[in-house]
Amino acid sequence: MKFLKIVEVPIIHVTHINADPDSFAGVFWGKEVFGGCSIIDNPDIVTKNLMEKLNFKENMCKNYILALFYDVEKFERMPCFPERIVVFDHHPKNELLDLDDDRIKVFHRKRASLSMNLYDISKDTGLKLSDDVLTAFAAALVTDTAFLRTARSEELLYLSKFLDGRKMEDIFEIVLGGRISWKEFLKDLNGVKFCKEICYGDFTNENHFLFFVDSMMYALSCKVVVGRFKWGIWVYTKKEHIQEVFSRLKALERDGYVRKGGKLYGIKDIEEIVAKLCDV
DSSP states (O other): OTHHHHOOSOEEEEOOSSOOHHHHHHHHHHHHHHOOEEEOOSOOHHHHHHHHHTTOOOOOOSOOSEEEEESOOSGGGOSOOOSSEEEEEOSSOOGGGGOOOTTEEEEEOOOSOHHHHHHHHHHHTTOOOOHHHHHHHHHHHHHHTTTTTTOOHHHHHHHHHHHTTOOHHHHHHHHHTTOOOHHHHHHHHHTOEEETTEEEEEOSSHHHHHHHHHHHTTTTTOSEEEEEOSSEEEEEEOGGGHHHHHHHHHGGGGGTOEEETTEEESOOOHHHHHHHHTTO
């Protein structure tokens, strides 16, 4: 890859806004390959676990010439806007590819996780990655495949490469560590209700909601999980029901609610949402 040969300037590596493990793993990879400094924007709890596990220290700087962004598909997800930008991404569509701007270079391949693309770049250029980078890649892949629920044969193959003899237990400690306050979580569970194959209720925070989805959605035979938070309602559904569920949620946008995927901001009437989905 020619890019690896031409970088001879001070570099800063940057996650997207609200860094997750995939974006952080990109920064970690970039610093190992190119050197330079970093920006980890508002990391979530799993990313914080990963940073602690790898003893990663953020080192921001101002005298950089080139910025490398990881896991970014549009400008709105960039925490800063330097003059020269290189983007590594894996999302189905990257809006930056459509820009006619010589200051921006995008390396894009649609995959389940950016970590898979960065692994391929390393392999193709003869780079040997450290165990720490591979650990970051494994955590990123697990989180980007919804705790392996959406993983296919390709993702599992790459996960085996990332583990490289280590146990999944090590990765579980990273992606699950500290996500649950058991007393509050038990209160959340006590309030969960059912409407046919829909589970719904109030959740203390998003980590509790996601842990419920990760650990109980299939065990309880739920097609859809609906959680209510201070900011609104989150509807999580099995992949085969996404189109039908989202089409029903779309009707709510005409009522003045803001919807981003399965998240409905501003709405608090969870019974109304469940009523629209109960016969999915």
